[in-house]
Amino acid sequence: MHRTLQRSISIVNRKLRYLNGRAGGIGDWIYRFSLIFFAFLCGSVWYSRTINMWAMKNIGDTFLRKEIYSRQIILGAFWRDESEQNVEGRYAVIHFLADGRMEHPLYCFSMQANNRYMITRANVQRIHRGKRASSDICSWAGHIAECELDVHSFKDFKISTTPNVEDSMLITPETPLKEPRRHDMVVCMAPMYIYTDWEILITGIETWLAMGASKIVVPVQSASNATYKILQEYEKKGLVIIRPWSKWPILSDTNPNGLVLSRGIEESHVNCLFFVKPWSDIVVFSDIDDFLLPLQPETLKFGDNLRIIRELFAEHPQSGSLLFEHRDVQFVPPQIEGAQSLAKFNFEFLRNSKNKMNCNVWRMKTRVVVNASRVDSVNMHETGIHRLGYVQTRVPCRQAHFYHLRHSHNTVPSPTPINMSPFADLLNKQWTERLETFTDFKTQFLNKTNTEYLEDFDRCMGAINDEHWSMKVSRCLTPHVCFSRLRRQVDCVAVASDYEFYRSGRGYFMNPINSRIQRSETNCESPTPEFIAGNHYFSP
Ligand SMILES: *[C@@H]1O[C@H](CO)[C@@H](O)[C@H](O)[C@H]1NC(C)=O
Numbered sequence: 001m002h003r004t005l006q007r008s009i010s011i012v013n014r015k016l017r018y019l020n021g022r023a024g025g026i027g028d029w030i031y032r033f034s035l036i037f038f039a040f041l042c043g044s045v046w047y048s049r050t051i052n053m054w055a056m057k058n059i060g061d062t063f064l065r066k067e068i069y070s071r072q073i074i075l076g077a078f079w080r081d082e083s084e085q086n087v088e089g090r091y092a093v094i095h096f097l098a099d100g101r102m103e104h105p106l107y108c109f110s111m112q113a114n115n116r117y118m119i120t121r122a123n124v125q126r127i128h129r130g131k132r133a134s135s136d137i138c139s140w141a142g143h144i145a146e147c148e149l150d151v152h153s154f155k156d157f158k159i160s161t162t163p164n165v166e167d168s169m170l171i172t173p174e175t176p177l178k179e180p181r182r183h184d185m186v187v188c189m190a191p192m193y194i195y196t197d198w199e200i201l202i203t204g205i206e207t208w209l210a211m212g213a214s215k216i217v218v219p220v221q222s223a224s225n226a227t228y229k230i231l232q233e234y235e236k237k238g239l240v241i242i243r244p245w246s247k248w249p250i251l252s253d254t255n256p257n258g259l260v261l262s263r264g265i266e267e268s269h270v271n272c273l274f275f276v277k278p279w280s281d282i283v284v285f286s287d288i289d290d291f292l293l294p295l296q297p298e299t300l301k302f303g304d305n306l307r308i309i310r311e312l313f314a315e316h317p318q319s320g321s322l323l324f325e326h327r328d329v330q331f332v333p334p335q336i337e338g339a340q341s342l343a344k345f346n347f348e349f350l351r352n353s354k355n356k357m358n359c360n361v362w363r364m365k366t367r368v369v370v371n372a373s374r375v376d377s378v379n380m381h382e383t384g385i386h387r388l389g390y391v392q393t394r395v396p397c398r399q400a401h402f403y404h405l406r407h408s409h410n411t412v413p414s415p416t417p418i419n420m421s422p423f424a425d426l427l428n429k430q431w432t433e434r435l436e437t438f439t440d441f442k443t444q445f446l447n448k449t450n451t452e453y454l455e456d457f458d459r460c461m462g463a464i465n466d467e468h469w470s471m472k473v474s475r476c477l478t479p480h481v482c483f484s485r486l487r488r489q490v491d492c493v494a495v496a497s498d499y500e501f502y503r504s505g506r507g508y509f510m511n512p513i514n515s516r517i518q519r520s521e522t523n524c525e526s527p528t529p530e531f532i533a534g535n536h537y538f539s540p
């Protein structure tokens with residue numbers, strides 16, 4: 001070390017001597033002095049080694065940037081229905097969740113007759129822009145990517161984040177459900193998280209069935225055993241389809257579960273939309289406690305909603321989607337004493353709903369009804385992606401609106417009287433017939449789930465909601481960011497999934513595998529998925 005130092009100093013000195021001969025003027029002297037000073041500084045620093053490897057690395061780190069490439073959690077893949085196309089060809093749609101703040105390139109590879117790949121770039125559209133685009137509060141969002149494939153692709157194809165086939169992953173779109181005929185009206189429910197209210201669930205399902213729906217799709221993440229059993233019974237009758245809606249995996253530096261707007265409702269709705277497209281005409285997107293009814297419920301008849309919606313679509317031939325408001329309805333939940341079962345349940349409690357909010361109170365338009373072939377995405381508050389020049393139509397409250405039966409609605413502000421008795425009669429009649437089809441399940445004892453542990457969750461959701469009216473927001477509006485101090489072992493089931501990842505270029509695809517229904521974690525939570533397979537040493 002010493003020798004090296006001496007050698008470098010002597011080199012500098014020789015250089016200086018050389019310069020010396022030609023130097024002149026004050027500037028040169030300053031230059032010379034600085035150079036000597038610098039040489040001494042470097043020499044002494046080197047000698048006493050105040051700059052070590054780490055200091056150098058720290059200096060270097062100033063220039064380092066984190067570069068995260070596209071990471072796409074695949075939520076579904078679907079074939080584009082031929083009847084929806086206005087151009088020739090074969091198309092597929094990939095539905096994925098990803099960071100909404102960056103671009104997500106996607107290429108499709110389909111094998112052609114000449115044994116070469118047809119490579120196309122997908123048209124990628126974001127379903128919504130997180131918390132209104134300008135902030136990064138809810139930065140992850142669903143996307144749909146549509147690409148053209150070889151006309152003979154019927155089973156699978158490959159996708160990649162780069163145009164290189166070496167980076168591509170095989171993907172198999174869902175086989176469309178085979179229904180004997182197109183359903184006139186299908187309902188896509190909001191996903192069930194920690195759902196325990198089986199009375200409301202039955203009210204929702206029976207109402208929609210009475211009002212003209214013939215299939216109800218329910219995404220489930222976690223629900224009480226009783227609720228889930230009832231859903232399964234309806235599924236056996238062909239009236240309900242349960243779709244597993246698992247949590248998303250935690251990535252190396254983010255947890256997408258806590259970064260998606262409104263509990264991922266829009267993502268699940270879009271997934272449902274593509275699932276039902278091949279066999280549905282009208283699709284309704286709704287919460288379980290929310291349903292369309294005529295303005296005067298005493299005049300109501302079977303199949304009324306189908307009539308109302310068809311009239312609205314006929315009145316607006318250019319509309320692809322209808323946007324409704326919902327009105328709070330006074331709600332007194334059923335009081336069944338002692339042990340409960342389906343046989344003891346009825347709709348008498350609806351007679352106690354004597355008021356609904358009137359149409360003078362301003363409410364956001366938040367319920368969407370679409371013509372399945374005319375839209376590609378659904379947003380709750382703004383317009384979704386419409387196809388082929390169709391538009392969104394906002395339905396005035398006075399023409400039609402949804403009824404919102406929430407537990408907390410003992411009284412409603414600005415009431416207008418309603419008579420729900422004919423509605424209760426109609427549902428009771430339908431229920432008597434339905435009960436017969438439940439056979440021995442109807443007398444089975446159903447536990448009322450303990451909801452005490454949900455109080456913390458409710459308070460948390462309320463607090464987040466309040467925050468979202470302020471300028472400073474710390475959390476995205478999703479249940480996964482809430483913590484309950486009570487740790488309860490409750491009788492719930494939950495969807496559990498494992499994930500595998502595929503490194504594509506410098507990006508990633510993530511796929512759920514082994515989705516299954518099992519006993520839930522504490523507090524009715526669904527387990528956090530883990531990566532159990534991947535093709536690279538870096539996890540996403
Ligand atoms: C939905 O759109 C399709 C295609 O434009 C049309 O044939 C059908 O009649 C529409 N359904 C309703 C209820 O308007």
Ligand SMILES: *[C@@H]1O[C@H](CO)[C@@H](O)[C@H](O)[C@H]1NC(C)=O
Nearest residue numbers: 225226444445446447448491
């Ligand atoms: C009902 O709850 C009790 C205790 O809370 C439990 O032992 C029983 O297994 C539950 N039954 C069902 C069908 O969930």
Ligand SMILES: *[C@@H]1O[C@H](CO)[C@@H](O)[C@H](O)[C@H]1NC(C)=O
Nearest residue numbers: 225491492493517518519520
């Ligand atoms: C609820 O269902 C799960 C899954 O089927 C089961 O493991 C669990 O024992 C059930 N709980 C009760 C209380 O019956």
